[in-house]
């Protein structure tokens with residue numbers, strides 16, 4: 001008998017998946033978001049690292065709330081679950097930028113990332129806020145450092161997502177920044 005690895009089997013008291021987000025959010029590169037107020041025309045990609053560091057501190061304080069582990073409504077992630085999600089978004093988006101830079105200006109193709117499957121697999125609702133706080137800080141700092149790397153023309157280097165959406169390092173940075181900002185709005189932070 002070996003020890004189980006990972007978060008273990010689902011339990012009856014587990015809250016189950018949140019309502020999946022299947023929207024294609026690439027429109028936020030062209031127009032302001034009516035929910036969180038993010039305006040892509042007002043953000044330079046070079047400002048993204050500062051935005052990430054600011055957001056990191058705000059997510060960390062949201063985790064300190066007494067209700068951080070409570071879902072506000074059925075099907076809606078708790079602040080802890082959102083924090084797990086943005087931690088993983090930071091890692092994915094850092095990796096995608098690295099892929100673009102490694103491509104040297106050739107079009108690179110991103111692999112799929114199913115955020116809702118990841119949430120279930122990692123059982124976000126069971127995350128320990130104390131542990132998560134450190135993981136968040138680490139993931140945000142690594143992403144911020146990553147997005148400080150591109151220089152000049154590199155911001156225009158291309159990529160394509162599996163659904164055909166085209167990005168550059170610059171639009172990826174803005175897209176990523178919106179995601180992070182939007183979820184701050186989701187958790188009121």
Ligand SMILES: [Zn+2]
Pocket residue numbers: 033034035036037038178181182
């Ligand atoms: Zn938004």
